[in-house]
Amino acid sequence: MTSPDALPPPPSRAARLIGLGSWLPLRQITNTELCSRLDTSAEWIQARIGITTRHVADPATATSDMAVEAGLRAMKSAEVEHVDALLLATTTPDHPVPSTAPTVAHRLGLRQVPAFDVAAGCSGFVYATSVAAALIQSGTAHTVLVVGAETMSAIIDPADRSTAPIFGDGAGAVVLEAGRAGEPGTLGPVAWGSDGEHAGAIYVPEGGSRRSPSPVTGAEAGRYVHMQGNVVLRHAVRHMSQVARDAAAAAGWAVRDIDRLIVHQANARISAAVADDLGIPPEGVPSNIARVGNTSAASIPLLLAHATADGRLTAGQRVLVAAFGAGFTWAATTLVWPRGLQALT
Numbered sequence: 001m002t003s004p005d006a007l008p009p010p011p012s013r014a015a016r017l018i019g020l021g022s023w024l025p026l027r028q029i030t031n032t033e034l035c036s037r038l039d040t041s042a043e044w045i046q047a048r049i050g051i052t053t054r055h056v057a058d059p060a061t062a063t064s065d066m067a068v069e070a071g072l073r074a075m076k077s078a079e080v081e082h083v084d085a086l087l088l089a090t091t092t093p094d095h096p097v098p099s100t101a102p103t104v105a106h107r108l109g110l111r112q113v114p115a116f117d118v119a120a121g122c123s124g125f126v127y128a129t130s131v132a133a134a135l136i137q138s139g140t141a142h143t144v145l146v147v148g149a150e151t152m153s154a155i156i157d158p159a160d161r162s163t164a165p166i167f168g169d170g171a172g173a174v175v176l177e178a179g180r181a182g183e184p185g186t187l188g189p190v191a192w193g194s195d196g197e198h199a200g201a202i203y204v205p206e207g208g209s210r211r212s213p214s215p216v217t218g219a220e221a222g223r224y225v226h227m228q229g230n231v232v233l234r235h236a237v238r239h240m241s242q243v244a245r246d247a248a249a250a251a252g253w254a255v256r257d258i259d260r261l262i263v264h265q266a267n268a269r270i271s272a273a274v275a276d277d278l279g280i281p282p283e284g285v286p287s288n289i290a291r292v293g294n295t296s297a298a299s300i301p302l303l304l305a306h307a308t309a310d311g312r313l314t315a316g317q318r319v320l321v322a323a324f325g326a327g328f329t330w331a332a333t334t335l336v337w338p339r340g341l342q343a344l345t
């Protein structure tokens, strides 16, 4: 067996961010509307989660529909008409079979490119981006479209006050292209991990191979997300803080070098606690949770797009991206924000 030290140095080829797009369904559910049917209050949701409103897909809209919209915008932003592969991060595929990515690729006119789903909960987009970066680094692909899209409303019990206020629907996408390691826009090393011991902390009991769908309705319905919110909250803060430190170190950055922390929009209190742990001031931590909620795998690309569109992410900033989600899973990476990148939202 070859020792790692005897291997050649990492390639100088790296994945560079060249396109960014996002899409949100038109319909919004405000806290006030939620309170009319749930035992909660707008003040509680605002203070404990930091959300004012969330977008929700209409019943005719599925994850692939939103993924296509975001993908189109990212490709337009990148000024490309073709990519070599498509990765779709989602926990809410259109169907259990087949995976949703080939449908998205087909509808984007990407004839017969390799396309597959990446399921890693709310960390899915950073996982998928890192896999895409590895495909580019290895020379397997030159240009890759990575989409994060979720129809969380399809798996959230509208009558469950511990989950219904949190989640929203939407999609975001990036185009990555081969570039030279170290140039602005190229992704640094990924730091990532998982801990299946806590698989039950956020899960959908039925519909997989463990338990088939049952006709049970109401709070016990197995087709909805069941979540131990406070367990998730504790682990999310700990793991995102640590994985952010690990990704910064792998990039050769000190934590104080980080200009912008793009943290998964799970709960405003989680983002604030991670930023506080890392010593990053509030102006360095863009957020859009107030208006989109927790959109799971779509959260990071939606925030990248929104923060670019409104000028909170600008060329030359050192950006650290960190996510945490069901599984548990976590992941983080770095990049220097590139010049001339336009987000189409």
Ligand code: COA
Pocket: 039, 040, 041, 044, 045, 048, 049, 122, 161, 162, 165, 166, 202, 227, 228, 229, 230, 231, 232, 233, 236, 266, 267, 294, 324, 325, 326
């Ligand atoms: N309105 C009013 N009260 C609520 C409520 C709501 N919408 N949801 C829960 N509560 C109540 C609970 O019933 C509990 O009451 P009790 O003390 O009488 O038992 C109380 O608030 C505290 O519950 P707890 O779960 O400890 O609150 P919390 O401060 O942890 O906040 C979450 C709950 C769900 C907002 C929070 O845990 C969270 O955001 N977790 C992370 C979720 C997440 O991001 N998941 C996605 C994966 S990244």
